[in-house]
Amino acid sequence: MDKRDRADLFRNRLGEQMSAAGMNRSELARATGVDRSTVAQLLAGGTARLPNAHLAAECARALGVSSDWLLGLTDRPERPGDILAAAVTVTEAARSTADAQLHAWHREAAGYKIRHVPATLPDVLKTESMFLWEYRAHVGKTPEQAIGASKDRFGLIDTQSSDFEIAISMGELRSFAGGTGYYAGLDAATRREQLRSMVRTGRDLYPSLRMFIYDAKRVFSAPVTVFGTFLGVIYVGRFYLTFRSRDRVRALTAHFDGLVREAEVGAREAPDWLAALEPLIDDT
Numbered sequence: 001m002d003k004r005d006r007a008d009l010f011r012n013r014l015g016e017q018m019s020a021a022g023m024n025r026s027e028l029a030r031a032t033g034v035d036r037s038t039v040a041q042l043l044a045g046g047t048a049r050l051p052n053a054h055l056a057a058e059c060a061r062a063l064g065v066s067s068d069w070l071l072g073l074t075d076r077p078e079r080p081g082d083i084l085a086a087a088v089t090v091t092e093a094a095r096s097t098a099d100a101q102l103h104a105w106h107r108e109a110a111g112y113k114i115r116h117v118p119a120t121l122p123d124v125l126k127t128e129s130m131f132l133w134e135y136r137a138h139v140g141k142t143p144e145q146a147i148g149a150s151k152d153r154f155g156l157i158d159t160q161s162s163d164f165e166i167a168i169s170m171g172e173l174r175s176f177a178g179g180t181g182y183y184a185g186l187d188a189a190t191r192r193e194q195l196r197s198m199v200r201t202g203r204d205l206y207p208s209l210r211m212f213i214y215d216a217k218r219v220f221s222a223p224v225t226v227f228g229t230f231l232g233v234i235y236v237g238r239f240y241l242t243f244r245s246r247d248r249v250r251a252l253t254a255h256f257d258g259l260v261r262e263a264e265v266g267a268r269e270a271p272d273w274l275a276a277l278e279p280l281i282d283d284t
């Protein structure tokens with residue numbers, strides 16, 4: 001683009017954005033710290049006049065756009081920080097599966113495939129006894145609220161409103177069955193009931209529900225959920241990092257699909273593999 005064409009584009013975009021912002025020449029002059037005549041020259045046709053870098057940046061700041069867009073270097077008027085803020089959002093995570101935001105995302109994804117790597121066992125598969133043990137220490141939500149929210153999400157699978165793929169670490173499942181680590185203190189009866197429930201659900205709801213079991217020594221994943229093609233969420237403890245830009249959602253989808261490809265146990269075999277863990281549950 002030669003200088004005259006760039007000047008024409010700058011003039012047109014500057015004028016359009018001034019109109020969109022309801023800003024006249026005097027107001028723009030005050031906002032940028034220049035004379036009104038300088039703004040008039042920028043808007044005058046038939047010249048190849050372009051502002052210096054400082055003035056271009058001040059015009060962009062005053063109008064809430066990027067200077068690169070005003071100068072024709074990009075077709076996106078948003079400022080880089082605004083683009084990043086729209087693409088990545090930090091949302092506070094409640095210490096319960098009854099989190100209203102989490103529930104809203106599942107509702108938004110009804111009819112779409114949901115890919116999920118849980119932090120512990122998948123909430124959607126937990127029994128009431130498991131919830132009562134796990135959420136008794138959580139603040140602000142009762143176990144009954146968590147149970148109700150989980151049942152609502154389970155209904156999306158049971159009615160085949162959504163396909164649900166879950167990738168779980170072998171080590172997490174063995175730790176659960178043995179009552180070690182995170183599950184230390186969880187009684188054998190609750191673990192046995194929970195294990196049998198997962199086995200039964202995995203068999204009854206296949207293929208709407210598909211569980212894949214991977215070896216974390218070979219592949220690793222943080223807790224992540226991908227809702228359809230429009231939202232990816234990474235759970236970091238107190239916060240969710242949420243992504244709605246297509247490239248980032250595709251990247252998280254590719255990550256999950258990699259876990260599926262590397263899984264030691266496929267969806268058809270997962271219930272039988274889980275059932276084989278029951279001898280690890282010690283009643284003593």
